[in-house]
Amino acid sequence: xxxxxxxxxxxxxxxxxVSFTTPQTNEIPKPVKTAFAKKFPSVKKVDWEKGSDxxxxxEFKMNKTEYSANFASDGKWLETEHEISKKEIxxxxxxxxxxxxxxxxxxxxxxxxxxxxxxxxFELEKGEKTLEVAFNLDGKKLKEELIEEKD
Numbered sequence: 001x002x003x004x005x006x007x008x009x010x011x012x013x014x015x016x017x018v019s020f021t022t023p024q025t026n027e028i029p030k031p032v033k034t035a036f037a038k039k040f041p042s043v044k045k046v047d048w049e050k051g052s053d054x055x056x057x058x059e060f061k062m063n064k065t066e067y068s069a070n071f072a073s074d075g076k077w078l079e080t081e082h083e084i085s086k087k088e089i090x091x092x093x094x095x096x097x098x099x100x101x102x103x104x105x106x107x108x109x110x111x112x113x114x115x116x117x118x119x120x121x122f123e124l125e126k127g128e129k130t131l132e133v134a135f136n137l138d139g140k141k142l143k144e145e146l147i148e149e150k151d
Contacts, residue, residue, distance in 0.1 A: 031075030032056045039077055040069070080113045081121075092139035093120050100141065104131065123147070 028048050036046065036058055047059045051070060055078065058069045062082075070078040089097075089109060097106070104124035112119050112134070119142060124131045128150040134143040 028056060029073050029075070032071045032073065035071055035075035035077055036069065039080075078114065081110050083108065083110045084120075085109070089120065090137070090139075092137075093135050096135055096139040096141065097122070097124075097133075101131070101133065 036043075040058075040060070040062065043060045043062060045060060049057045049059070051057045054073045056071050056073065058071070060067055060069075065082050067080060067082045069080040072078060086106060086109060097104075101124055104126045106122055107125045107130070108123040110121050112121050117136070119134045119136055121132065121134045124133060128148075129146070130148040132143070132145045132147050133141060135141055
């Protein structure tokens with residue numbers, strides 16, 4: 001009997017954790033839902049996550065590609081990202097990667113769109129070192145950040 005009560009208690013605690021980490025649809029601010037529906041009218045299935053006190057992230061599929069889009073609580077669109085394959089990387093960006101990061105392996109490649117424009121973002125690995133780099137559409141490096149280096 002004690003085992004049964006303990007199991008039920010654990011199940012209720014786990015259910016509580018899930019409900020706190022996965023927002024219910026009615027918790028998402030109406031301006032966010034409205035802005036999402038306007039920007040992505042064909043998308044019907046969306047998984048929402050609260051990124052911070054003032055930001056929401058939607059994860060969804062469009063044309064068989066996984067996307068994420070971020071919105072401020074007031075509904076302002078902030079960013080949309082989606083992964084791309086290596087063959088989708090434009091030649092200017094490939095040349096920039098080859099000239100500066102030819103010893104690194106591309107772990108992840110994506111396009112990030114904001115109101116300021118689009119950039120290509122990459123997660124690159126070399127041994128125990130992982131970098132995040134970003135390039136504009138002309139192949140100019142905008143960012144290089146060490147994410148992780150394991151000893």
